[in-house]
Amino acid sequence: MTSAHPPAPSAFAPFRYPAFRAIWTANLASNMGSMIQSVGAAWLMTELTQSHLLIALVQAGATIPIMLLGVFAGAIADNFDRRRVMLAAQTGMLIVSAALTLTTWMGAITPMLLLFFTLAVGCGTALNGPAWQASVRLQVGPRDLPQAIALNTIAFNLARSAGPALGGLLISLSGPATGFAFNAISYVALIIVLLRWHPEVPTPQRKPMLSAIAAGLRFCAHSDPVRRVLIRGLAFGLGAAGFQALLPSLIRDRLHGTEIDYGLCLAAFGAGSIFTALWVGSVRRRWGSDKVVTFAAIIFAAAMLPVAVTRSLLPLLAAAFVAGGAWVSTLTTLNVAMQLRSPEEILGRCLSIYQAVTFGAMALGAWLLGMSADHWGLKVAILISASWLTITALFLHFVAPMPRRDEGRVTR
Template identity: 60%
Template sequence: MEHAVEKAVEATTSGLVPPPRTGAFSPFRYPVFRAIWIANLFSNLGGTLQGVGAAWLMTELTPSHQLVALVQASATVPIMLFGVFAGAIADNYDRRIVMLVAQVGMLVVSATLAGLAYAHLLTPALLLAFTLSVGIGTALNSPAWQASVRQQVEPREIPQAIALNSISFNIARSIGPALGGMLISIWDVSFAFAINAISYVGLIGVLLWWKPEARPVDRRPILPAVAVGIRFCAANGPLRRLLIRGFALGFSLAAYQALLPAVVSANVNGSELDFGLMLGLFGIGSIVAAPFTGSLRRKFGLEGILAIGAGMFVFALSLIAEVHDILYALPAAFVAGMAWVMILTTINTAVQLRSPEAILGRCLSIYQAVTFGGMALGSWAWGALADWKSLPFALHAGSIFLIVSFVLLRIVAPLPKLGEGVLKQA
């Protein structure tokens, strides 16, 4: 029996070098994880440059706060609409191939966007269409990428690997915005878009090099496969409560991300460099918080760490609603970044540890569809509220909604306690 278990573990981690002990950075001992992490860092950097460029370009194309907020929404709406189907695809097919198809598609779309921006042919509607197309690629890629972590490291390393992937994204967030602001001010947004297109090449190369052991696949038609995932998440109490909380938090957190370009441009009268600096400090805050999220989660539990993160986000929203000087807005960006990673990394890890391998892609895609769907709806709602009333009004409303929803859902949909519903990983 023991021999069979050892062989099963070897099959899932073949070619990997297991670390002698676990730690915050121990997944880097695995060559496959390390290579994908580095390539993904550069891809994330390119994506951040494109996000900064698209958001700032929209402020130049239109005075509408709602259209500016929809740039953020267009990146997350596809995850809400197509993410569940992407999860079924990730479970039905080789996850490496799914990621390759998504990366190549995003490269083509980003290169076309760069060409149109260089020719000054973009309109608000066309810009939203291209960011929506990149979002579709992200929706296809994300479940396969997150589920493939189990093929890159041993099961005991999964929480640390998830945290390190979050750090990769937030390193790009800390460097990319300032770099993007500088590139936009020196050249124009087309250069930022072009760099994003090039950034996909490295990850495509690593995925072509990686040859993971084939995993058993119970292939089903897409719609029945999706139904299996939805039924499991709906019937599983801990997962169901996590999804409810993820939606409410995503809706609230969207107020910061969606309205930040308008805040910097209108309230603070800042430049693209100021916008990049705000996003950079957001990323730095995320990097600082990520290594400590696991220990905080063990100390305070899921409910405790999310309460801390929500309180920090309320502070950030309230501060940027009132300031008119970039220097006073900077602390809000740093605190918001810390809160962001504490909240989303905690929920992501909790969902992964409670999802069976056979439907992991579907469970993760449902989580993403719900959470990022909340962000997309929130981006639209807070942008519309800002146009109707004002930016400060919408930001304060976001704070109030976050507080009220957190208190109510803590009673109606309490988060699972540590260990509740966690599956044993083979």
């Protein structure tokens, strides 16, 4: 006797949950502000310096704290009320963004100060990330968890689509300080929603910080499926970081464009992410995680070839759209794989280790490719990025394949 498989849940099923709806909407507004600020910071750096490395470090500055502090943030997320952790992180980022606004408005901003503020916001992101991702289970049922993760990715990429274009226009009309102020205000809605959200959760069992971190590290080191997910995240992050890190330099030096052109390219990247996020779940269920991650990396690499040689905006927009789809396919698949293979009691730590590895690799990749661009030029740096993605995708497909559907999956 064969049992019929239950129908796949709707991509929009998590919106049935009031808490998810409210947090998703507020998070969209906050992400919009963050994207406007990132456009302003990246373009402001092109006006403050000619160094490709310093421009690339604006992108790296947002992810370096995730690599350095992420594991501690994961232990904090498991040891304390995750809602309160998120509130603290959001409040801290509001204060830093307000300080950046004031410093820029006064005309006192310098390349080093801009990197300092970028790093400070990155610290808030590092603290917020594990608690945020681990809290998704508190907002929806287990069956809707993959769809909730995908919808959160869509919220980020909706902001990535509209935010940069709006940011480029806003900055061109009134300067980067206005964009930074918009971001500071955008944190308020999410803070209000978090203050009103009171999920029923057991009191966390606090453990000493170092022993809590060690427990998470031991699990990730001893779990073969998790190790393979981390390896794939590391490889993709190193290569994929090049596009966004070097995009401001490409627009300024190759296309002789403006902040509006830069915003449009990021908007195309986000549009590709949204388009792909709507159906990548069904593709993953049909073809498996390994094929999705492998082919997405190769597609991202292929999109970098026109980026390396073009001197016009339209091919760059098309390449950004394709790269955005490959980006979201990879990161959503990796995130779901980690969530489904991490025990609840150490979930924050496992997700923080994943973030530290993947986004730390992006920070390292941005730094290395920024140095490559300073030494050998933008074209060579982009081609190095594409070559790395292609070689590692093909090699790791055989050496470190993504876990099979039920391999290492945690039952709840």
